[in-house]
Amino acid sequence: xxxxxxxxxxxxxxxxxxxxxxxxxxxxxxxxxxxxxxxxxxxxxxxxxxxxxxxxxxxxxxxxxxxxxxxxxxxxxxxxxxxxxxxxxxxx
Amino acid sequence: xxxxxxxxxxxxxxxxxxxxxxxxxxxxxxxxxxxxxxxxxxxxxxxxxxxxxxxxxxxxxxxxxxxxxxxxxxxxxxxxxxxxxxxxxxxxxxxxxxxxxxxxxxxxxxxxxxxxxxxxxxxxxxxxxxxxxxxxxxxxxxxxxxxxxxxxxxxxxxxxxxxxxxx
Numbered sequence: 001x002x003x004x005x006x007x008x009x010x011x012x013x014x015x016x017x018x019x020x021x022x023x024x025x026x027x028x029x030x031x032x033x034x035x036x037x038x039x040x041x042x043x044x045x046x047x048x049x050x051x052x053x054x055x056x057x058x059x060x061x062x063x064x065x066x067x068x069x070x071x072x073x074x075x076x077x078x079x080x081x082x083x084x085x086x087x088x089x090x091x092x
Numbered sequence: 093x094x095x096x097x098x099x100x101x102x103x104x105x106x107x108x109x110x111x112x113x114x115x116x117x118x119x120x121x122x123x124x125x126x127x128x129x130x131x132x133x134x135x136x137x138x139x140x141x142x143x144x145x146x147x148x149x150x151x152x153x154x155x156x157x158x159x160x161x162x163x164x165x166x167x168x169x170x171x172x173x174x175x176x177x178x179x180x181x182x183x184x185x186x187x188x189x190x191x192x193x194x195x196x197x198x199x200x201x202x203x204x205x206x207x208x209x210x211x212x213x214x215x216x217x218x219x220x221x222x223x224x225x226x227x228x229x230x231x232x233x234x235x236x237x238x239x240x241x242x243x244x245x246x247x248x249x250x251x252x253x254x255x256x257x258x259x
Contacts, residue, residue, distance in 0.1 A: 001094060010099075010102070013102065014106060017103070017106055021111075025117060028118075028167070029167065032166075033167060034167055034238050041111065045103075053096060053100055054096075055096075
């Protein structure tokens with residue numbers, strides 16, 4: 001997930017859980033059934049899990065911009081001097 | 093929020109916190125219920141009234157308990173525990189309470205009842221003060237919730253008297 005997606009996922013999670021809680025309480029109180037309240041809330045938690053946890057495409061709309069390879073050439077990787085005297089040189 | 097585990101943890105923690113709030117509000121909503129219980133206790137018979145070998149008085153009664161505790165049940169009630177206690181005063185103690193009978197009422201439908209029974213628990217005094225004693229029979233109840241605060245209350249019925257001599 002990219003940064004925008006993470007923010008969106010977190011906000012969605014909080015709002016969805018709050019809405020599930022409010023609806024659960026209102027319906028449970030109106031029907032005088034504790035069991036109904038718990039079931040609705042559990043359903044809301046499962047739904048929120050399905051929406052916010054997996055890596056859906058809508059959370060990847062603003063992908064991170066990595067440096068172009070041409071930019072990277074200007075900053076070559078440093079040469080590693082190993083004991084076995086194997087020299088690594090950067091490949092283009 | 094950059095990995096499954098991180099998001100799952102955040103979601104679960106928030107969900108459980110909100111669950112705690114829901115339960116607290118559910119318990120708080122019990123304060124708004126309108127409770128009008130009623131009860132009546134009749135002593136049908138004093139079966140026997142003896143002094144035990146150790147010097148304590150003991151009475152055996154047959155009680156007729158009629159009660160309507162249906163209005164105590166709310167959506168957040170798991171069960172109601174009701175018990176009948178005999179309360180009286182002696183020179184040694186300002187208040188003596190002896191539990192004579194109790195019951196667990198799991199559902200609203202069972203809360204309106206009529207029962208005729210001899211005392212489930214023995215009515216034994218600390219001493220021998222019961223002859224000619226005036227006492228109250230009190231029906232106490234505890235409303236046990238599914239979540240949250242337990243409420244307890246009682247109805248005091250007075251005017252009962254034990255005989256002046258052993259039988």
